[in-house]
Amino acid sequence: MAKKRFSVIPKSIKAKYSWGDKVPASGIYECSVCGNYEAFKKGEFFSQCQDCINSHREEENKWYVTNEFLYFISKNMNIEFDRIASFHVKVADKITEWAGSMGFVYFHILWFAWWILANEGYFGPKYVFDPFPYGLLTMIVSLEAIFLATFIMISQNISGKKSELRAEHEYQVNLETEKNVAELLAIIKEMRRESELKHETIDDIKETVEEIAEHTEEEKEDIKEHIEKVPESDLEQKTEEILDEAGIDIIETTPEEVPLSKSIEKKSMAKKIKKKKTKKLNVKKTKKSVKK
Structure with a gap:
């Protein structure tokens, strides 16, 4: 191919x-x-x-x-969203990503342990700055929770927009694939219809050829039967009539009596005599027409 x-x-x-x-x-x-x-x-x-x-x-x-x-419809939506996302959105996404990791948990464990030990006097009285019930720590943690909740909401909104863009992109890709599949099916149906028509025409041609072959065989048999029915005497008479009309003389001789060269000379002489006779007849006819 x-x-x-x-x-x-x-x-x-x-x-x-x-x-x-x-x-x-x-x-x-x-x-x-x-x-x-x-x-x-x-x-x-x-x-x-x-x-x-x-x-x-x-x-x-x-x-x-x-x-x-080529033009590809499929795209990497993460790269496309990073292109259109602003700096603030990227910062919020990074903070939310870090807040959902184990590093964030370990950092808070160490921070809270140091805060409690320092305010309990383990490092000396001069390091005590937020005694029990740790009001400053409570306020900082509350503010942190507010900001983290805000960042989480921003990240959820971003992920929602990403999912919407992905859904729209998948819809466009599926629509394009459906169009291509429909076109391919239409082409296949057209090719199948053309092949069926070709097979039909081939079958018709085969039938006509078989019919013609049958008719020719029947005609041959009829001609053979007709020739067999005609007697040999009729055939000889018809051949003699055809030869007379054509102006061909038949010389009946045997090969022992007359040699081949003499028979050829006789035939040529007979033809010359016939030509002279025809010329004389034509001259007589012209004279008669002139006299009239």
């Missing part, structure tokens, strides 16, 4: 890339060794040709640019 040609540009002019290079633009690229076509997306890295690997070719392949470019 012939492969589709995506480009008619000579390979000496085309841009070529080695495997491991970054893909400059999304599109179809041609292998320099086996001529295989593969699709690559912008930002990826060129890989080795799978056909060359399967055929155990040692030659290093290059990738030539073709004139077939």
Whole structure:
């Protein structure tokens, strides 16, 4: 099966890339060794040709640019959201991410332990600044809880927007795939209909050929029967009549009596005599017409 040609540009002019290079633009690229076509997306890295690997070719392949470019609907929504997100949103997201980690828990355990031990006088009376019931610590923790709750709400809003964008993107991708599937099904149905029509025409042609063959065989048999019914005497008379109308003389001789050269001479002489007679008759007719 012939492969589709995506480009008619000579390979000496085309841009070529080695495997491991970054893909400059999304599109179809041609292998320099086996001529295989593969699709690559912008930002990826060129890989080795799978056909060359399967055929155990040692030659290093290059990738030539073709004139077939691709547009991918699927996108990485995290990267897309990072592009449009503001600095404040990113800060809130990072704080919420850190607050939900075990490092945040260990930090608070150490902080609370140091605070309680210091205010209980374990490090000396001069380090006591918030005696029991630790009112300052309670106020700081309350403020921290308020800010953390706010950051968590912001992060939830961000995740909700991300999920909405993902849902919208998935809808667009599914819609495009449904369109492509519908187009492919329509093409397959059309090809199937054309193949059915071709089969019908082939069957009709076979039937007509068989009918013609049957008729010809019947006609041949009829002609044979008619020839067998006609007697030989009638055939000889008809052949003599046809020869007389054509002006051909029949000389009945045997090969022993007359040699072949003499029979040929007699035939030629008879033809000359006939020609002279026809000329004389034509001359007489012209004279009569002139007299009249």
